[in-house]
Amino acid sequence: MSQHSESRQGNHGDHGDHGAHGGQGQGHAHAHHHDGPHLDWNELAPLLERQAEIAIPAYTDAAAWLGTLAPVQGVRRILDVGSGPGVVTSLLAEAFPAAETVAVDGTPELLARTRDRAEARGLGTRVSTVHAELPEGIAGLGQADLIWAGNSVHHIGDQRAALVEFAGLLNPGGLIALVEGGLPTRHLPWHIGMGRPGLEARLDAAGADWFGEMRAGLPDTKDEPDDWRALLAGAGLTPAGTRTFLTDVPAPVSPVVRELAVTHFGRLREGCGTRLDADDRATLDRLLDPADELSLHRRTDLFHLTARTVHTARKG
Template sequence: MTRTRPHIGHDHDADSQEEILDLDAEVLAEHLAAITEWLPLAAGPRRIVDLGCGTGAGTFALLDRFPEAHVTAVDASPGHLRRLREKACARDLADRVHTVQADLDDDWPDLGAPDLVWASASMHHLADPARAIRDIHDLLAPGGLFTVVELAGFPRFLPADAPEERPGLEDRCHAAADRFHADRVPHRGADWGPMLTGAGFALDAERTIAVHIEGSRSEAIGRYALSALRRIRGAAVGALLPEDAAALDRLLDTGGPHSILRRGDLAIRTERTVWAARRD
Protein backbone atom coordinates (compact mmCIF):
# COMPACT_ATOMS: atom_id res chain seq x y z
CA MET A 1 0.00 0.00 0.00
CA THR A 2 2.71 2.41 -0.94
CA ARG A 3 1.85 5.84 -2.28
CA THR A 4 3.87 5.16 -5.40
CA ARG A 5 1.59 4.42 -8.33
CA PRO A 6 1.85 0.87 -9.62
CA HIS A 7 4.11 0.27 -12.58
CA ILE A 8 3.14 -1.59 -15.70
CA GLY A 9 5.66 -4.38 -16.11
CA HIS A 10 8.33 -5.51 -13.66
CA ASP A 11 11.38 -3.26 -13.23
CA HIS A 12 14.55 -3.62 -11.16
CA ASP A 13 13.27 -1.39 -8.34
CA ALA A 14 10.15 -3.53 -8.02
CA ASP A 15 12.35 -6.64 -7.94
CA SER A 16 14.52 -5.19 -5.16
CA GLN A 17 11.50 -4.15 -3.10
CA GLU A 18 9.93 -7.59 -3.39
CA GLU A 19 13.27 -9.15 -2.43
CA ILE A 20 13.61 -7.12 0.76
CA LEU A 21 9.98 -7.80 1.72
CA ASP A 22 10.53 -11.53 1.26
CA LEU A 23 13.77 -11.42 3.27
CA ASP A 24 12.10 -9.40 6.01
CA ALA A 25 9.42 -12.07 6.26
CA GLU A 26 12.04 -14.84 6.41
CA VAL A 27 14.45 -13.44 8.98
CA LEU A 28 11.82 -11.83 11.26
CA ALA A 29 9.31 -14.69 11.07
CA GLU A 30 9.64 -15.63 14.77
CA HIS A 31 8.98 -12.05 15.88
CA LEU A 32 6.00 -11.75 13.56
CA ALA A 33 4.56 -14.99 14.92
CA ALA A 34 5.05 -13.69 18.45
CA ILE A 35 3.03 -10.57 17.61
CA THR A 36 0.14 -12.60 16.20
CA GLU A 37 0.19 -14.77 19.36
CA TRP A 38 0.08 -11.64 21.54
CA LEU A 39 -2.98 -10.08 19.90
CA PRO A 40 -5.72 -9.46 22.48
CA LEU A 41 -8.44 -11.59 20.90
CA ALA A 42 -10.99 -13.66 22.79
CA ALA A 43 -11.70 -15.78 19.72
CA GLY A 44 -10.00 -16.37 16.40
CA PRO A 45 -11.13 -13.93 13.69
CA ARG A 46 -12.77 -15.35 10.57
CA ARG A 47 -12.43 -12.30 8.32
CA ILE A 48 -9.10 -10.45 8.21
CA VAL A 49 -7.96 -7.52 6.07
CA ASP A 50 -4.19 -7.02 5.61
CA LEU A 51 -3.67 -3.39 4.53
CA GLY A 52 -0.43 -2.79 2.66
CA CYS A 53 0.23 -6.53 2.54
CA GLY A 54 3.39 -6.37 0.45
CA THR A 55 4.40 -9.86 -0.59
CA GLY A 56 2.50 -11.49 2.26
CA ALA A 57 4.55 -11.57 5.48
CA GLY A 58 1.58 -10.58 7.62
CA THR A 59 -0.96 -12.44 5.51
CA PHE A 60 0.73 -15.81 6.00
CA ALA A 61 1.58 -15.21 9.65
CA LEU A 62 -2.11 -14.50 10.27
CA LEU A 63 -3.24 -17.53 8.27
CA ASP A 64 -0.86 -19.71 10.32
CA ARG A 65 -2.12 -18.24 13.59
CA PHE A 66 -5.82 -18.40 12.73
CA PRO A 67 -6.51 -21.57 10.72
CA GLU A 68 -10.21 -20.79 10.26
CA ALA A 69 -9.61 -17.30 8.88
CA HIS A 70 -9.71 -15.89 5.37
CA VAL A 71 -7.55 -12.87 4.50
CA THR A 72 -8.23 -10.05 2.07
CA ALA A 73 -4.77 -8.76 1.14
CA VAL A 74 -4.68 -5.16 -0.10
CA ASP A 75 -1.77 -3.40 -1.81
CA ALA A 76 -1.19 -0.80 -4.52
CA SER A 77 1.49 -2.89 -6.25
CA PRO A 78 0.35 -5.54 -8.75
CA GLY A 79 3.80 -7.12 -8.49
CA HIS A 80 3.47 -7.58 -4.74
CA LEU A 81 0.03 -9.11 -5.11
CA ARG A 82 1.19 -11.43 -7.89
CA ARG A 83 4.04 -12.63 -5.67
CA LEU A 84 1.62 -13.12 -2.75
CA ARG A 85 -0.74 -15.21 -4.90
CA GLU A 86 2.20 -17.36 -6.05
CA LYS A 87 3.12 -18.02 -2.42
CA ALA A 88 -0.49 -18.81 -1.52
CA CYS A 89 -0.69 -21.38 -4.30
CA ALA A 90 2.65 -22.92 -3.31
CA ARG A 91 1.42 -23.27 0.29
CA ASP A 92 -2.00 -24.61 -0.77
CA LEU A 93 -3.68 -21.55 0.76
CA ALA A 94 -5.16 -19.96 -2.36
CA ASP A 95 -8.73 -20.63 -1.18
CA ARG A 96 -8.10 -18.58 1.99
CA VAL A 97 -6.59 -15.50 0.32
CA HIS A 98 -8.28 -12.82 -1.76
CA THR A 99 -6.12 -10.02 -3.20
CA VAL A 100 -7.30 -6.48 -3.91
CA GLN A 101 -5.23 -3.87 -5.74
CA ALA A 102 -5.99 -0.44 -4.27
CA ASP A 103 -4.30 2.80 -3.30
CA LEU A 104 -5.92 3.77 -0.01
CA ASP A 105 -5.08 7.43 -0.57
CA ASP A 106 -7.77 7.18 -3.26
CA ASP A 107 -11.24 5.63 -3.09
CA TRP A 108 -11.60 2.67 -0.75
CA PRO A 109 -12.61 -0.68 -2.20
CA ASP A 110 -15.37 -2.77 -0.64
CA LEU A 111 -13.56 -4.82 2.02
CA GLY A 112 -16.60 -6.16 3.85
CA ALA A 113 -16.81 -6.01 7.65
CA PRO A 114 -13.69 -7.78 8.97
CA ASP A 115 -13.07 -8.93 12.53
CA LEU A 116 -9.40 -7.93 12.33
CA VAL A 117 -7.59 -5.30 10.27
CA TRP A 118 -3.79 -5.63 10.20
CA ALA A 119 -1.45 -2.88 8.95
CA SER A 120 2.27 -3.62 9.20
CA ALA A 121 4.76 -0.97 8.03
CA SER A 122 2.09 0.57 5.82
CA MET A 123 0.24 3.32 7.70
CA HIS A 124 3.19 5.73 7.60
CA HIS A 125 3.07 5.69 3.78
CA LEU A 126 -0.40 7.25 3.65
CA ALA A 127 -0.88 10.93 2.85
CA ASP A 128 -3.73 11.22 5.38
CA PRO A 129 -3.48 8.37 7.88
CA ALA A 130 -5.97 10.01 10.27
CA ARG A 131 -8.65 9.76 7.60
CA ALA A 132 -7.68 6.15 6.87
CA ILE A 133 -7.95 5.26 10.57
CA ARG A 134 -11.47 6.70 10.69
CA ASP A 135 -12.36 4.65 7.62
CA ILE A 136 -10.91 1.51 9.23
CA HIS A 137 -12.96 2.19 12.37
CA ASP A 138 -16.13 2.32 10.30
CA LEU A 139 -15.08 -0.74 8.29
CA LEU A 140 -14.54 -3.06 11.25
CA ALA A 141 -17.29 -5.22 12.65
CA PRO A 142 -18.40 -4.14 16.16
CA GLY A 143 -15.81 -5.36 18.64
CA GLY A 144 -13.27 -5.81 15.83
CA LEU A 145 -9.55 -5.21 16.33
CA PHE A 146 -7.22 -2.93 14.38
CA THR A 147 -3.50 -3.75 14.73
CA VAL A 148 -0.79 -1.33 13.64
CA VAL A 149 2.79 -2.65 13.48
CA GLU A 150 5.66 -0.30 12.73
CA LEU A 151 9.42 -0.81 12.58
CA ALA A 152 11.71 1.84 14.04
CA GLY A 153 13.20 2.61 10.62
CA PHE A 154 15.47 0.26 8.73
CA PRO A 155 17.31 -2.26 10.90
CA ARG A 156 20.99 -1.88 11.76
CA PHE A 157 23.36 -4.69 10.84
CA LEU A 158 26.98 -3.60 11.47
CA PRO A 159 28.88 -3.16 14.74
CA ALA A 160 29.42 0.48 15.75
CA ASP A 161 33.14 0.25 14.94
CA ALA A 162 32.57 -1.04 11.39
CA PRO A 163 33.72 -0.83 8.73
CA GLU A 164 37.28 -0.53 9.96
CA GLU A 165 38.21 2.43 7.74
CA ARG A 166 34.98 4.39 8.47
CA PRO A 167 33.60 3.44 11.91
CA GLY A 168 30.01 4.49 12.50
CA LEU A 169 29.21 4.50 8.78
CA GLU A 170 25.83 2.83 9.18
CA ASP A 171 24.58 5.43 11.67
CA ARG A 172 25.61 8.24 9.33
CA CYS A 173 23.85 6.54 6.41
CA HIS A 174 20.67 6.19 8.46
CA ALA A 175 20.81 9.82 9.55
CA ALA A 176 21.18 10.98 5.93
CA ALA A 177 18.34 8.70 4.81
CA ASP A 178 16.11 9.97 7.63
CA ARG A 179 16.69 13.55 6.51
CA PHE A 180 15.85 12.55 2.94
CA HIS A 181 12.58 10.93 4.01
CA ALA A 182 11.54 13.56 6.59
CA ASP A 183 9.35 15.54 4.19
CA ARG A 184 8.51 12.66 1.84
CA VAL A 185 7.26 10.27 4.53
CA PRO A 186 6.37 12.57 7.45
CA HIS A 187 4.50 9.91 9.45
CA ARG A 188 7.48 7.59 9.90
CA GLY A 189 8.04 7.06 13.62
CA ALA A 190 4.60 8.44 14.57
CA ASP A 191 2.87 7.59 17.84
CA TRP A 192 -0.27 5.97 16.51
CA GLY A 193 -2.02 5.76 19.88
CA PRO A 194 -3.49 9.28 19.89
CA MET A 195 -4.63 8.95 16.29
CA LEU A 196 -6.37 5.67 17.09
CA THR A 197 -8.22 7.01 20.12
CA GLY A 198 -9.02 10.23 18.24
CA ALA A 199 -10.81 8.14 15.61
CA GLY A 200 -12.99 6.48 18.26
CA PHE A 201 -10.94 3.35 18.97
CA ALA A 202 -10.31 2.01 22.46
CA LEU A 203 -6.60 1.28 22.75
CA ASP A 204 -6.46 -2.25 24.16
CA ALA A 205 -2.70 -2.70 24.28
CA GLU A 206 0.64 -1.37 23.08
CA ARG A 207 4.05 -2.98 23.20
CA THR A 208 7.54 -2.50 21.79
CA ILE A 209 9.52 -5.57 20.82
CA ALA A 210 13.30 -5.41 20.64
CA VAL A 211 14.76 -7.47 17.81
CA HIS A 212 18.33 -8.78 17.95
CA ILE A 213 19.21 -11.70 15.69
CA GLU A 214 22.81 -12.81 15.23
CA GLY A 215 23.91 -13.23 11.64
CA SER A 216 25.18 -16.73 12.35
CA ARG A 217 21.58 -17.94 12.63
CA SER A 218 20.86 -17.63 8.90
CA GLU A 219 22.70 -16.82 5.72
CA ALA A 220 19.62 -14.83 4.70
CA ILE A 221 20.66 -12.12 7.17
CA GLY A 222 23.60 -11.16 4.95
CA ARG A 223 21.31 -10.87 1.93
CA TYR A 224 18.84 -8.89 4.00
CA ALA A 225 21.60 -6.49 5.08
CA LEU A 226 22.73 -6.11 1.47
CA SER A 227 19.22 -5.30 0.22
CA ALA A 228 18.53 -2.89 3.07
CA LEU A 229 21.78 -0.97 2.63
CA ARG A 230 21.22 -0.75 -1.11
CA ARG A 231 17.88 0.95 -0.47
CA ILE A 232 19.39 3.25 2.14
CA ARG A 233 22.16 4.20 -0.30
CA GLY A 234 19.56 5.45 -2.77
CA ALA A 235 18.28 7.96 -0.21
CA ALA A 236 21.54 8.80 1.57
CA VAL A 237 24.36 8.88 -0.96
CA GLY A 238 23.87 12.51 -2.01
CA ALA A 239 24.39 13.69 1.58
CA LEU A 240 27.35 11.46 2.47
CA LEU A 241 30.99 12.49 2.53
CA PRO A 242 32.88 11.00 -0.43
CA GLU A 243 34.82 8.75 1.94
CA ASP A 244 31.58 7.39 3.43
CA ALA A 245 30.01 6.86 0.01
CA ALA A 246 33.11 4.95 -1.12
CA ALA A 247 33.10 2.78 2.01
CA LEU A 248 29.40 2.03 1.54
CA ASP A 249 29.98 1.03 -2.06
CA ARG A 250 32.74 -1.34 -0.98
CA LEU A 251 30.27 -3.03 1.38
CA LEU A 252 27.72 -3.33 -1.44
CA ASP A 253 30.21 -4.73 -3.97
CA THR A 254 29.34 -8.42 -3.71
CA GLY A 255 32.39 -9.42 -5.74
CA GLY A 256 34.86 -7.41 -3.66
CA PRO A 257 36.88 -8.35 -0.58
CA HIS A 258 34.94 -5.92 1.65
CA SER A 259 31.47 -7.17 0.68
CA ILE A 260 28.95 -7.20 3.49
CA LEU A 261 28.24 -10.81 2.51
CA ARG A 262 31.77 -11.73 3.66
CA ARG A 263 31.40 -10.29 7.15
CA GLY A 264 30.97 -12.59 10.14
CA ASP A 265 29.86 -9.89 12.58
CA LEU A 266 26.41 -9.02 11.25
CA ALA A 267 23.31 -8.90 13.44
CA ILE A 268 19.79 -7.52 12.94
CA ARG A 269 19.00 -4.84 15.51
CA THR A 270 15.70 -2.99 15.42
CA GLU A 271 12.43 -2.48 17.28
CA ARG A 272 8.82 -3.13 16.38
CA THR A 273 5.99 -1.28 18.10
CA VAL A 274 2.48 -2.73 18.04
CA TRP A 275 -0.80 -0.95 18.79
CA ALA A 276 -3.97 -3.02 19.22
CA ALA A 277 -7.16 -0.91 19.10
CA ARG A 278 -10.75 -2.06 19.35
CA ARG A 279 -13.93 -0.73 17.84
CA ASP A 280 -16.56 -0.63 20.57
Protein backbone atom coordinates in the same frame (compact mmCIF):
# COMPACT_ATOMS: atom_id res chain seq x y z
CA MET B 1 6.25 -5.73 11.08
CA SER B 2 4.12 -5.60 8.18
CA GLN B 3 5.81 -6.38 5.34
CA HIS B 4 6.02 -3.37 3.65
CA SER B 5 8.13 -2.77 5.93
CA GLU B 6 9.60 -0.48 6.82
CA SER B 7 8.68 1.30 10.32
CA ARG B 8 8.69 4.79 11.37
CA GLN B 9 10.26 7.16 13.81
CA GLY B 10 13.45 5.45 14.68
CA ASN B 11 13.11 3.27 11.63
CA HIS B 12 13.25 5.68 8.79
CA GLY B 13 15.89 3.73 7.01
CA ASP B 14 13.45 1.02 6.76
CA HIS B 15 11.04 3.09 4.91
CA GLY B 16 13.31 2.43 2.22
CA ASP B 17 11.96 -0.76 3.25
CA HIS B 18 10.44 -0.16 0.44
CA GLY B 19 12.55 2.26 -1.01
CA ALA B 20 15.33 4.54 -1.71
CA HIS B 21 17.01 3.47 1.25
CA GLY B 22 17.36 -0.09 0.97
CA GLY B 23 14.69 -1.51 2.70
CA GLN B 24 14.40 -2.55 6.08
CA GLY B 25 10.79 -2.83 6.61
CA GLN B 26 9.26 -6.09 6.76
CA GLY B 27 7.81 -6.09 3.47
CA HIS B 28 4.41 -4.62 4.07
CA ALA B 29 3.94 -0.99 3.45
CA HIS B 30 3.23 -0.86 -0.19
CA ALA B 31 -0.34 0.04 -0.40
CA HIS B 32 0.24 3.60 -1.53
CA HIS B 33 2.04 4.66 -4.64
CA HIS B 34 2.06 8.42 -4.42
CA ASP B 35 5.29 8.51 -2.42
CA GLY B 36 7.66 11.38 -3.05
CA PRO B 37 10.92 9.68 -4.00
CA HIS B 38 9.79 6.88 -6.30
CA LEU B 39 9.46 3.43 -4.80
CA ASP B 40 9.25 0.55 -7.26
CA TRP B 41 7.51 -2.09 -5.16
CA ASN B 42 7.70 -4.74 -7.89
CA GLU B 43 11.46 -4.30 -8.13
CA LEU B 44 11.68 -4.48 -4.34
CA ALA B 45 9.55 -7.64 -4.09
CA PRO B 46 12.37 -10.16 -3.55
CA LEU B 47 13.96 -7.92 -0.91
CA LEU B 48 10.66 -7.43 0.87
CA GLU B 49 9.99 -11.14 0.87
CA ARG B 50 13.40 -11.99 2.34
CA GLN B 51 13.02 -9.32 5.01
CA ALA B 52 9.64 -10.64 6.03
CA GLU B 53 10.82 -14.25 6.05
CA ILE B 54 13.72 -13.40 8.34
CA ALA B 55 11.23 -11.76 10.70
CA ILE B 56 8.75 -14.66 10.66
CA PRO B 57 9.38 -15.57 14.34
CA ALA B 58 8.60 -11.98 15.38
CA TYR B 59 5.49 -11.86 13.18
CA THR B 60 4.34 -15.21 14.55
CA ASP B 61 4.69 -13.88 18.10
CA ALA B 62 2.78 -10.75 17.13
CA ALA B 63 -0.05 -12.78 15.59
CA ALA B 64 -0.23 -14.96 18.72
CA TRP B 65 -0.46 -11.81 20.85
CA LEU B 66 -3.34 -10.53 18.71
CA GLY B 67 -5.04 -13.86 19.44
CA THR B 68 -5.11 -12.89 23.12
CA LEU B 69 -6.80 -9.57 22.27
CA ALA B 70 -9.40 -10.90 19.82
CA PRO B 71 -11.33 -14.20 19.99
CA VAL B 72 -9.47 -16.48 17.59
CA GLN B 73 -12.56 -18.37 16.43
CA GLY B 74 -14.61 -15.18 16.34
CA VAL B 75 -12.37 -13.44 13.80
CA ARG B 76 -14.02 -14.20 10.47
CA ARG B 77 -12.51 -11.58 8.17
CA ILE B 78 -9.03 -10.03 8.25
CA LEU B 79 -7.68 -7.19 6.11
CA ASP B 80 -3.90 -7.13 5.67
CA VAL B 81 -3.42 -3.57 4.42
CA GLY B 82 -0.23 -2.97 2.49
CA SER B 83 0.36 -6.70 2.34
CA GLY B 84 3.46 -6.68 0.15
CA PRO B 85 4.47 -10.22 -0.88
CA GLY B 86 2.06 -11.76 1.62
CA VAL B 87 4.32 -13.34 4.22
CA VAL B 88 2.30 -11.86 7.07
CA THR B 89 -0.97 -12.54 5.23
CA SER B 90 -0.34 -16.28 5.44
CA LEU B 91 0.78 -16.05 9.07
CA LEU B 92 -2.45 -14.25 10.00
CA ALA B 93 -4.49 -16.85 8.13
CA GLU B 94 -2.76 -19.59 10.11
CA ALA B 95 -3.21 -17.80 13.42
CA PHE B 96 -6.94 -17.21 12.83
CA PRO B 97 -8.16 -20.43 11.17
CA ALA B 98 -11.84 -19.40 10.98
CA ALA B 99 -11.08 -16.23 9.03
CA GLU B 100 -11.00 -15.20 5.42
CA THR B 101 -7.78 -13.19 5.11
CA VAL B 102 -7.69 -10.49 2.46
CA ALA B 103 -4.37 -9.08 1.23
CA VAL B 104 -4.69 -5.46 0.10
CA ASP B 105 -1.92 -3.86 -1.94
CA GLY B 106 -1.37 -1.48 -4.83
CA THR B 107 1.10 -3.69 -6.72
CA PRO B 108 -0.37 -6.59 -8.71
CA GLU B 109 2.95 -8.46 -8.80
CA LEU B 110 3.11 -8.47 -4.99
CA LEU B 111 -0.46 -9.75 -4.79
CA ALA B 112 0.50 -12.57 -7.17
CA ARG B 113 3.31 -13.53 -4.78
CA THR B 114 0.79 -13.48 -1.95
CA ARG B 115 -1.51 -15.91 -3.78
CA ASP B 116 1.40 -18.21 -4.65
CA ARG B 117 2.58 -18.29 -1.04
CA ALA B 118 -0.91 -19.00 0.27
CA GLU B 119 -1.38 -21.84 -2.22
CA ALA B 120 1.97 -23.35 -1.27
CA ARG B 121 0.96 -23.31 2.41
CA GLY B 122 -2.44 -24.88 1.75
CA LEU B 123 -4.29 -21.64 2.47
CA GLY B 124 -5.50 -20.86 -1.03
CA THR B 125 -9.19 -21.20 -0.23
CA ARG B 126 -8.96 -18.79 2.71
CA VAL B 127 -6.65 -16.09 1.33
CA SER B 128 -7.84 -13.63 -1.28
CA THR B 129 -6.34 -10.43 -2.70
CA VAL B 130 -7.63 -6.95 -3.49
CA HIS B 131 -5.77 -4.49 -5.69
CA ALA B 132 -6.34 -1.05 -4.16
CA GLU B 133 -4.55 2.26 -3.76
CA LEU B 134 -4.76 3.96 -0.40
CA PRO B 135 -6.40 6.03 0.88
CA GLU B 136 -8.77 6.14 -2.08
CA GLY B 137 -9.59 2.44 -1.89
CA ILE B 138 -10.22 2.11 1.86
CA ALA B 139 -13.99 2.57 1.63
CA GLY B 140 -14.34 -0.39 -0.73
CA LEU B 141 -12.50 -2.95 1.40
CA GLY B 142 -15.53 -4.16 3.32
CA GLN B 143 -16.07 -4.91 7.00
CA ALA B 144 -13.49 -6.78 9.07
CA ASP B 145 -12.92 -8.20 12.53
CA LEU B 146 -9.17 -7.56 12.37
CA ILE B 147 -7.23 -5.00 10.34
CA TRP B 148 -3.45 -5.38 10.17
CA ALA B 149 -1.69 -2.34 8.68
CA GLY B 150 2.02 -3.08 8.53
CA ASN B 151 4.07 0.02 7.83
CA SER B 152 1.43 1.22 5.39
CA VAL B 153 -0.29 4.10 7.19
CA HIS B 154 2.84 6.25 7.01
CA HIS B 155 2.48 6.18 3.22
CA ILE B 156 -0.84 8.04 3.52
CA GLY B 157 -0.71 11.84 3.72
CA ASP B 158 -3.60 12.33 6.17
CA GLN B 159 -3.01 9.52 8.64
CA ARG B 160 -5.71 10.71 11.05
CA ALA B 161 -8.39 10.64 8.35
CA ALA B 162 -7.24 7.20 7.18
CA LEU B 163 -7.56 5.77 10.70
CA VAL B 164 -11.10 7.15 10.94
CA GLU B 165 -11.90 5.31 7.70
CA PHE B 166 -10.32 2.09 8.95
CA ALA B 167 -12.30 2.38 12.20
CA GLY B 168 -15.45 2.55 10.10
CA LEU B 169 -14.59 -0.83 8.54
CA LEU B 170 -14.29 -2.63 11.88
CA ASN B 171 -17.17 -4.72 13.15
CA PRO B 172 -18.19 -4.09 16.80
CA GLY B 173 -15.44 -5.49 19.01
CA GLY B 174 -13.07 -5.58 16.04
CA LEU B 175 -9.35 -4.91 16.43
CA ILE B 176 -6.87 -2.84 14.42
CA ALA B 177 -3.12 -3.48 14.63
CA LEU B 178 -0.75 -0.83 13.28
CA VAL B 179 2.92 -1.65 12.75
CA GLU B 180 4.62 1.71 13.06
CA GLY B 181 7.87 2.58 14.77
CA GLY B 182 10.37 0.44 16.59
CA LEU B 183 14.14 0.67 16.26
CA PRO B 184 16.46 1.11 13.28
CA THR B 185 17.78 -2.10 11.81
CA ARG B 186 21.44 -2.82 12.53
CA HIS B 187 23.81 -5.04 10.55
CA LEU B 188 27.24 -3.85 11.71
CA PRO B 189 29.08 -2.96 14.91
CA TRP B 190 29.87 0.69 15.71
CA HIS B 191 33.52 0.27 14.63
CA ILE B 192 33.88 -1.69 11.40
CA GLY B 193 37.62 -1.29 10.80
CA MET B 194 37.38 1.39 8.12
CA GLY B 195 36.01 4.88 7.81
CA ARG B 196 34.61 6.81 10.76
CA PRO B 197 32.87 4.71 13.43
CA GLY B 198 29.10 5.06 13.66
CA LEU B 199 28.28 4.68 9.95
CA GLU B 200 24.80 3.27 10.49
CA ALA B 201 23.80 6.17 12.75
CA ARG B 202 24.64 8.58 9.94
CA LEU B 203 22.72 6.40 7.49
CA ASP B 204 19.74 6.66 9.87
CA ALA B 205 19.98 10.45 9.73
CA ALA B 206 20.05 10.38 5.92
CA GLY B 207 17.09 8.02 6.01
CA ALA B 208 15.15 10.37 8.28
CA ASP B 209 15.67 13.17 5.75
CA TRP B 210 14.48 10.90 2.94
CA PHE B 211 11.44 9.88 4.95
CA GLY B 212 10.55 13.51 5.65
CA GLU B 213 10.70 14.29 1.96
CA MET B 214 8.55 11.27 1.16
CA ARG B 215 5.93 12.35 3.72
CA ALA B 216 6.00 15.95 2.50
CA GLY B 217 5.36 14.81 -1.06
CA LEU B 218 2.22 12.78 -0.29
CA PRO B 219 -1.18 14.14 -1.35
CA ASP B 220 -3.06 15.94 1.46
CA THR B 221 -0.14 15.36 3.80
CA LYS B 222 -0.60 16.54 7.38
CA ASP B 223 2.16 17.38 9.85
CA GLU B 224 0.99 14.96 12.53
CA PRO B 225 2.97 13.73 15.54
CA ASP B 226 3.44 9.97 15.66
CA ASP B 227 1.31 9.52 18.77
CA TRP B 228 -0.42 6.38 17.53
CA ARG B 229 -2.37 5.77 20.72
CA ALA B 230 -3.84 9.27 20.54
CA LEU B 231 -4.54 8.95 16.81
CA LEU B 232 -6.35 5.66 17.33
CA ALA B 233 -8.36 7.12 20.20
CA GLY B 234 -9.17 10.13 18.02
CA ALA B 235 -10.62 7.73 15.46
CA GLY B 236 -13.15 6.57 18.08
CA LEU B 237 -11.27 3.40 19.05
CA THR B 238 -10.14 2.18 22.46
CA PRO B 239 -6.38 1.52 22.65
CA ALA B 240 -5.81 -2.14 23.56
CA GLY B 241 -2.07 -2.29 24.07
CA THR B 242 1.29 -1.80 22.39
CA ARG B 243 4.11 -4.31 22.09
CA THR B 244 7.45 -4.44 20.32
CA PHE B 245 8.79 -7.58 18.69
CA LEU B 246 12.47 -8.32 18.18
CA THR B 247 14.20 -9.94 15.22
CA ASP B 248 17.68 -10.99 16.33
CA VAL B 249 19.93 -12.88 13.91
CA PRO B 250 23.44 -12.86 15.41
CA ALA B 251 26.73 -13.40 13.60
CA PRO B 252 27.65 -15.52 11.78
CA VAL B 253 24.68 -15.09 9.45
CA SER B 254 23.31 -17.36 6.74
CA PRO B 255 23.94 -16.60 3.05
CA VAL B 256 20.34 -15.34 2.77
CA VAL B 257 20.80 -12.80 5.56
CA ARG B 258 24.15 -11.74 4.09
CA GLU B 259 22.53 -11.25 0.68
CA LEU B 260 19.80 -9.15 2.30
CA ALA B 261 22.41 -6.93 3.96
CA VAL B 262 24.29 -6.47 0.68
CA THR B 263 21.06 -5.49 -1.10
CA HIS B 264 20.09 -3.15 1.73
CA PHE B 265 23.41 -1.29 1.71
CA GLY B 266 23.42 -1.20 -2.07
CA ARG B 267 20.08 0.60 -2.07
CA LEU B 268 21.33 2.95 0.62
CA ARG B 269 24.34 3.80 -1.54
CA GLU B 270 22.06 4.42 -4.51
CA GLY B 271 19.29 6.31 -2.74
CA CYS B 272 21.11 8.23 0.01
CA GLY B 273 24.63 8.57 -1.35
CA THR B 274 24.20 12.26 -2.11
CA ARG B 275 23.26 12.90 1.51
CA LEU B 276 26.53 11.43 2.80
CA ASP B 277 30.02 12.88 2.86
CA ALA B 278 32.78 11.53 0.64
CA ASP B 279 34.28 9.39 3.40
CA ASP B 280 31.02 7.59 4.11
CA ARG B 281 30.39 7.06 0.40
CA ALA B 282 33.85 5.52 0.10
CA THR B 283 33.14 3.25 3.08
CA LEU B 284 29.89 2.09 1.49
CA ASP B 285 31.72 1.37 -1.75
CA ARG B 286 34.22 -0.80 0.12
CA LEU B 287 31.44 -2.60 1.98
CA LEU B 288 29.84 -3.44 -1.36
CA ASP B 289 33.04 -4.53 -3.13
CA PRO B 290 33.26 -8.36 -3.09
CA ALA B 291 37.04 -8.13 -3.54
CA ASP B 292 37.51 -6.10 -0.33
CA GLU B 293 38.35 -8.23 2.70
CA LEU B 294 36.21 -5.94 4.90
CA SER B 295 33.22 -6.05 2.56
CA LEU B 296 29.77 -7.28 3.53
CA HIS B 297 30.46 -10.33 1.37
CA ARG B 298 33.28 -11.46 3.68
CA ARG B 299 32.70 -9.97 7.12
CA THR B 300 32.36 -12.31 10.08
CA ASP B 301 30.70 -9.65 12.29
CA LEU B 302 27.60 -9.14 10.13
CA PHE B 303 24.24 -9.55 11.94
CA HIS B 304 20.58 -8.56 11.59
CA LEU B 305 18.86 -6.88 14.54
CA THR B 306 15.65 -4.88 14.50
CA ALA B 307 12.47 -4.22 16.47
CA ARG B 308 8.97 -3.50 15.20
CA THR B 309 6.21 -1.95 17.32
CA VAL B 310 2.55 -2.96 17.03
CA HIS B 311 -0.14 -0.57 18.30
CA THR B 312 -3.64 -1.99 18.80
CA ALA B 313 -7.10 -0.55 19.41
CA ARG B 314 -10.60 -1.97 19.61
CA LYS B 315 -13.96 -0.78 18.34
CA GLY B 316 -16.51 -0.56 21.14
